[in-house]
Amino acid sequence: MKTKFEIKDLITVGIFTALYFVVTFIVACIGFIPIFMAFMPLIGPIFAGIPLMLYFSKVKHFGMVTVTGIIIAILMFITGHPYPIFIFCIGAALITEFVLRAGKYSSIKHCVIGSATFSLWLLGMVIAFFFGFREAYFASLVDGYGQEYVDKMQSYTPTWMFFAMILMCLVGGTIGGLLGARVLKKHFKKAGMI
Amino acid sequence: METGSRTAAGKEMLKLDPRTKLAILITVGIIMMSGKLTGIEYILRLICTCVPFLLLISVKLYKTAVISALILFATVLCEGFVIPNTKGILNLMIMIICGVISRFGPGYICGWYVVRSTSVSEFVTVMERMHFPNIITIPMSVMFRYFPTLKEEYLSIRDAMKMREIGQSIKNPFTYIEYILVPIMMSTSQIANDLSAASLTKGLGAGRKRTHICSIGMTCIDYILIAAMAAMLVIFFVF
Numbered sequence: 325m326k327t328k329f330e331i332k333d334l335i336t337v338g339i340f341t342a343l344y345f346v347v348t349f350i351v352a353c354i355g356f357i358p359i360f361m362a363f364m365p366l367i368g369p370i371f372a373g374i375p376l377m378l379y380f381s382k383v384k385h386f387g388m389v390t391v392t393g394i395i396i397a398i399l400m401f402i403t404g405h406p407y408p409i410f411i412f413c414i415g416a417a418l419i420t421e422f423v424l425r426a427g428k429y430s431s432i433k434h435c436v437i438g439s440a441t442f443s444l445w446l447l448g449m450v451i452a453f454f455f456g457f458r459e460a461y462f463a464s465l466v467d468g469y470g471q472e473y474v475d476k477m478q479s480y481t482p483t484w485m486f487f488a489m490i491l492m493c494l495v496g497g498t499i500g501g502l503l504g505a506r507v508l509k510k511h512f513k514k515a516g517m518i
Numbered sequence: 519m520e521t522g523s524r525t526a527a528g529k530e531m532l533k534l535d536p537r538t539k540l541a542i543l544i545t546v547g548i549i550m551m552s553g554k555l556t557g558i559e560y561i562l563r564l565i566c567t568c569v570p571f572l573l574l575i576s577v578k579l580y581k582t583a584v585i586s587a588l589i590l591f592a593t594v595l596c597e598g599f600v601i602p603n604t605k606g607i608l609n610l611m612i613m614i615i616c617g618v619i620s621r622f623g624p625g626y627i628c629g630w631y632v633v634r635s636t637s638v639s640e641f642v643t644v645m646e647r648m649h650f651p652n653i654i655t656i657p658m659s660v661m662f663r664y665f666p667t668l669k670e671e672y673l674s675i676r677d678a679m680k681m682r683e684i685g686q687s688i689k690n691p692f693t694y695i696e697y698i699l700v701p702i703m704m705s706t707s708q709i710a711n712d713l714s715a716a717s718l719t720k721g722l723g724a725g726r727k728r729t730h731i732c733s734i735g736m737t738c739i740d741y742i743l744i745a746a747m748a749a750m751l752v753i754f755f756v757f
Contacts, residue, residue, distance in 0.1 A: 332718075334657050335710055
């Protein structure tokens with residue numbers, strides 16, 4: 325097992341992070357409609373899990389997933405998400421890192437679990453709806469989005485929703501991972517690309 | 519793959535430093551995503567809506583500039599004056615449509631402009647000057663270069679599907695996504711291999727300090743623009 329970063333690894337990180345980010349971003353745009361916002365942590369990882377599994381099959385040593393997490397956090401921050409996103413992205417990436425390591429970077433089962441844990445970074449996007457951030461955030465939203473929208477949002481996101489979202493992330497990530505594993509088996513194994 | 523970044527770079531009227539472009543991107547992103555619709559913040563939003571227009575003019579894409587400016591202004595004005603006066607489901611509908619366009623649109627155009635007008639070499643040099651570690655810089659520069667390619671790949675896959683009459687009548691969304699995503703993933707891993715080979719040829723793996731021939735430097739305009747962006751952010755967060 326190699327431990328040092330090579331240029332090849334960095335390029336793999338860049339290109340697959342780009343693909344993952346685009347897929348997630350497209351799904352996240354749907355999250356603007358209030359009811360979908362609540363289910364975004366479930367829907368997002370299902371689609372994003374497919375390219376993520378291909379990426380995980382190319383990850384060969386510690387650190388690559390963390391770099392992906394950091395880059396996603398930077399991009400999310402630039403597009404106007406609050407700072408807790410850094411904590412969530414890097415945290416989720418580190419957990420995933422340990423999961424993949426436990427599977428020695430070759431076990432499909434661990435990749436599926438990793439896909440579930442990596443999806444947890446999505447919580448960083450919705451953290452503003454909950455806990456200490458909640459009151460201030462909704463107050464700032466009233467001016468920006470109008471009272472009707474905020475009422476709708478508020479009714480979809482009671483505090484227990486946060487824990488439901490954790491569950492949704494994990495379930496969505498697992499489904500996405502399994503789907504990805506099937507796609508990999510169907511298309512990539514046969515073509516000899518892994 | 520190079521065409522996207524190279525053709526536009528030659529015909530810029532105004533050459534900005536990549537650092538300035540990043541400042542613009544971050545400012546517009548933050549203000550448009552989380553700005554309010556009243557008072558001083560609404561004025562800031564109006565200013566930010568002009569930015570994509572000016573940027574597109576500076577790369578001489580007049581038609582795109584005018585069309586996008588019209589759409590963006592319509593949505594922002596709609597947010598400011600129509601939404602407070604409507605109620606119920608109509609309000610929510612306008613809110614969502616205008617919201618998606620006005621919040622993501624300007625940031626998207628600015629991002630597109632940055633990718634389009636900055637060559638990879640410039641980007642890497644600037645990141646190096648700002649003392650970003652290589653481990654972040656290289657993946658990010660690969661990403662920047664990959665976004666336009668991804669779009670091209672998607673368009674050609676769609677063409678290929680049309681040619682073989684697949685895709686019009688697929689009921690199952692997962693089948694459709696599989697048809698799109700699998701070829702993209704195939705070409706992605708191919709491109710990753712090609713790029714690593716290319717970068718090895720260019721000596722990126724040598725571990726020596728990188729040299730460059732592109733001219734990077736802050737001009738008067740850059741300083742003015744960065745100051746303006748900083749001022750806008752200060753106003754945005756303080757008031």
